[in-house]
Amino acid sequence: MRVINFNAQGIVQATDRGFFDWMVKQDADVVCIQNLKAREYQLDDERYHPEGYHAYFFEAWDDNYGGVAIYSRHVPKAIMTGLGFEACDTQGRFIQADFERVSVASFTIPSGLKSAEAQARKMDYLDHFGGHLRKTLRKRREFIFAGTVNIAHKPVDLSNWYVNQKVSGFLAEEREWIEEVFGEMNFVDTLREVNKAERQFTWWPDYNRAWDLNEGARLDYQISTANLRKTIRAASIYKAERFSDHAPMIIDYAIEM
DSSP states (O other): OEEEEEEOOHHHHHHHHHHHHEEEEEOOEEEEEEESSSOGGGGGGGGGOTTTOOOEEEEEETTTTTTEEEEEESSSSSSEEEOSHHHTTTTOOEEEEEEESEEEEEEEEEOOOOOOHHHHHHHHHHHHHHHHHHTTTEEEESEEEEOOOOOOOOOGGTTTTTGGTTTTTSSSHHHHHHHHHHSSSSEEEEEHHHHHOOOOOOOOOSTTTHHHHHHBBOOEEEEEGGGGGGEEEEEEEEOSSSSBBBBBBBEOOOOOO
């Protein structure tokens, strides 16, 4: 099973830049997209519905904001949207597809860069989302959570990490949260399970040739339950084309759909 996750920062713009043209050539079973910035009715055009894929959307209440999607070659047994708290459900931040052997979720956690208030909202969101992750550990199935966490896990996951320790995305309390996910909760950072290379970034700021110089951060993840650790076969980040300020992540699992 191949899973791709990608923060589009606007699905219309990403489509104009060739994302779906690239996607259909990747032999992916499931594609998780974040930050659609579009309503579902605006995505009726066939260019948003590539042949061979079933599309499922969870939109934000506000126009031109948020929204997540799952594209799947296989019809899921069930689709779940939202997590039962306002910041998630009104901003279109979580959708999950349940398949026979695994559930795959497309999700995004808000940024805290704009203000102290935004950071406080992010930390509150992390508390709620962490609670959901804990609940999944009690279920008798495996999970892959694919999306944008907006946290760099370790210094290797961020350019100039030393000077960014007081910047949202690499604050001590944020790193403590994600360390708990991969530590105490025993979830798996799937990319790092098989790809130990440095400078494996998924996001680059839109200034000063950051993309060309590869000065960025790894803010996007596929987080799996522990039993899937042994199934991870390959992991990469696609950077040959630029569809948004984020790059698609591609993870291969030895799982039959």
